Amino acid sequence: MLLSFSFTNHRSFRDEQQLNLTPAYPNTEVSAGRDAAVRVVGIFGANASGKSNCLHALAFMRRLAIRSDREVEPGFGLVRDPFRLSMDASDAPSRYVVDLLLGGVRHTYGFALDDERVLEEWLYQYPHNRKRTVFDRDEDGFTWGEGSGRRGELERIADITAPTALFLSTVARFEAHRRATDPDEPQPLHETYRWFLGLRTQTRPGTGRYLRPDLRWTTDPDSRRVIVELLRAADVGIVDIALKKTDPDPTIFDPASFFDESIDNEGKSVGGMNRNSRNPAGRKTLDRRSTDQLRLQLSHRASTGDVLFDLHDESTGTQQLLALGVDAAAVLRGGGVMTVDEIDASLHPMLTAKLIGLFQNPVTNPLHSQLIFTSHDAALLGTFDTEEVLERDEIWFTQKDAEGASSLYPLTDFKPRKEGENRQRRYLNGNYGGIPDLSTYLFEQALATRGAANDQPKED
Numbered sequence: 114m115l116l117s118f119s120f121t122n123h124r125s126f127r128d129e130q131q132l133n134l135t136p137a138y139p140n141t142e143v144s145a146g147r148d149a150a151v152r153v154v155g156i157f158g159a160n161a162s163g164k165s166n167c168l169h170a171l172a173f174m175r176r177l178a179i180r181s182d183r184e185v186e187p188g189f190g191l192v193r194d195p196f197r198l199s200m201d202a203s204d205a206p207s208r209y210v211v212d213l214l215l216g217g218v219r220h221t222y223g224f225a226l227d228d229e230r231v232l233e234e235w236l237y238q239y240p241h242n243r244k245r246t247v248f249d250r251d252e253d254g255f256t257w258g259e260g261s262g263r264r265g266e267l268e269r270i271a272d273i274t275a276p277t278a279l280f281l282s283t284v285a286r287f288e289a290h291r292r293a294t295d296p297d298e299p300q301p302l303h304e305t306y307r308w309f310l311g312l313r314t315q316t317r318p319g320t321g322r323y324l325r326p327d328l329r330w331t332t333d334p335d336s337r338r339v340i341v342e343l344l345r346a347a348d349v350g351i352v353d354i355a356l357k358k359t360d361p362d363p364t365i366f367d368p369a370s371f372f373d374e375s376i377d378n379e380g381k382s383v384g385g386m387n388r389n390s391r392n393p394a395g396r397k398t399l400d401r402r403s404t405d406q407l408r409l410q411l412s413h414r415a416s417t418g419d420v421l422f423d424l425h426d427e428s429t430g431t432q433q434l435l436a437l438g439v440d441a442a443a444v445l446r447g448g449g450v451m452t453v454d455e456i457d458a459s460l461h462p463m464l465t466a467k468l469i470g471l472f473q474n475p476v477t478n479p480l481h482s483q484l485i486f487t488s489h490d491a492a493l494l495g496t497f498d499t500e501e502v503l504e505r506d507e508i509w510f511t512q513k514d515a516e517g518a519s520s521l522y523p524l525t526d527f528k529p530r531k532e533g534e535n536r537q538r539r540y541l542n543g544n545y546g547g548i549p550d551l552s553t554y555l556f557e558q559a560l561a562t563r564g565a566a567n568d569q570p571k572e573d
Contacts, residue, residue: 115450115483116150116212116219122205123173124166125519127196129208132156132167134483137506137525148481149214151507152472156487156521157494157540158511159549163519164487167511168452169194171485172314174209177224177279179309182286185277190229198517206232215304222281222305230276236260238301247301250280260301267302281306311449313440328407330439331356339442340435344411347464349431353412355421430459437468441484445471448480456486457493465493466502495537505529508536510547522546 119131134150158164173194176184185191196202210223219239225232236247238260246258248267255271257264267284274283285306330336331354344351410421411431424432437453444451457465465488471477472484493502508524524536527545539545 114150114214114481115485116214118171118174118212119208119210120170120174121208122195122202123170123207123209124194125161125163125196125513125517126166126170126521127199127202127516127518128520130167130519130521132485132509132521133523137523138504150481150483151504152478152481152483153469153503153507154483154485154509155469155493155503155507156485156509156511157489157491158487158547159513160489162513162547163511163521165454166519167521168314168454168485168487170209171312171452174211175309175312175314178222178281178306179285180282182275182278182282185275189277191226191231191277193226193228196518208233213305213308215301215308220301220305224279231279234280236281236301236305248280255280262300281309308449311444311447313444313449313451315436315440315451315453328356328409330442331409335446336439336442339445340438343438343442344431344434346467347431347434349428349434350413351411351431352414352419355410355412357408357410357421428459430461430464433459434464441468441471444482444484445478445480448482450483450485453484453486455488457488457490462490462492463497465490466497469493469502491537491540494540495535510545512546 115134117131117133117135119129120126121129132154134154136148136151139148156164156167193207195205195207204227206225206227208223208225210221213220213222221237221239222235224234230252231250232252234248234250238245238247245260246256247260248258248271249256250271255268257267261267270284270287271280274280281302284302330340337354341351341354344354409424411424411427412419412421424435427435437456440451440453456468460468469484469486472482494508495502505524509521510524511519511521513519524545536545541548
């Protein structure tokens with residue numbers, strides 16, 4: 114469970130920002146460890162205000178936490194995205210921190226880096242609300258705490274950890290298949306790595322239109338049922354799904370695979386940990402290689418019987434819905450966090466609200482999976498069927514200042530109005546910020562200038 118995410122000097126964000134998922138209006142169950150974080154967060158703001166960059170920062174942290182040991186070569190430095198509108202910020206370190214609740218215990222993991230190397234990295238636990246260090250790393254080396262466990266083994270791995278690699282991903286590479294001698298022994302490094310492995314990030318809106326879905330979910334009865342029911346409920350005319358064996362010869366149009374970035378070309382998750390190990394009931398699932406020659410088709414009801422359509426024949430919205438549904442079903446079934454950039458892309462607001470509701474409802478989300486999304490759709494700030502789509506502490510905004518630096522802030526910074534709060538209207542009126550500063554005059558001048566140029570006689 115993600116409690117908070119903070120980052121500094123990433124893309125349009127120059128100063129430290131924190132996305133805090135701790136409920137602003139906690140209920141009585143928080144003390145029991147349940148609902149310690151909200152299940153949904155929606156980030157709203159103008160174009161280029163930083164919404165996507167917030168999710169990109171989390172995706173960047175995930176990528177390094179999982180792959181830094183294999184993707185970054187010593188001596189070649191690090192590729193990062195600092196704030197570029199200030200020379201001081203371009204040279205300053207970037208910093209990323211997550212607060213997690215793992216096995217009922219709070220964990221804090223983070224790192225700082227510049228263009229050359231990892232400057233800091235740390236992992237702390239808080240059993241019984243008391244800080245316990247697992248490891249602390251700086252440019253001078255590692256410091257071990259009482260939470261580090263098998264120190265000798267960790268010291269050997271630390272000695273071979275490259276300056277450009279994170280210790281977390283290096284440990285996972287060497288310990289992916291290790292069996293704990295004591296099943297009850299806490300494994301904070303392993304658990305933290307597995308949390309990043311389960312984080313699903315989608316930073317490209319509308320990807321469902323162009324990408325072919327991973328078909329292994331079609332052989333999992335629960336996943337298949339959820340997807341089919343979702344498509345039926347969406348009233349897009351689809352009643353079932355089917356798999357068709359395809360021509361092994363390459364075709365002119367072969368959309369790219371829709372695989373979560375934690376999967377390599379062999380169908381295994383990075384770090385050597387088999388993704389199927391997260392299958393809670395040992396259900397039979399197809400290996401990626403066995404689905405390469407299969408094509409997903411969607412069955413539509415017709416007067417003469419069912420008619421099958423290929424995925425690329427479907428509307429953009431249907432493809433986006435399927436892409437989101439596959440990820441949502443996996444996260445809701447296995448637990449974890451899912452991020453979606455522009456969740457409303459090509460989807461009707463009511464359908465988007467229903468997807469959000471799957472995560473908010475404890476019945477459909479018993480494992481407290483979380484959804485973090487960005488959106489331009491102000492309708493999601495309002496109500497559907499007399500129910501609010503989002504609670505006040507589930508709503509955040511992004512805005513840029515005069516220097517081009519983005520800021521991230523929650524709706525709870527604004528006191529609710531006693532006479533009732535029409536959030537959709539107040540947002541569009543600019544009461545919360547996070548809307549574009551449009552200049553009607555400049556629009557008119559641009560069009561007038563273009564028209565005048567087109568009216569000029571052409572020279573022979």
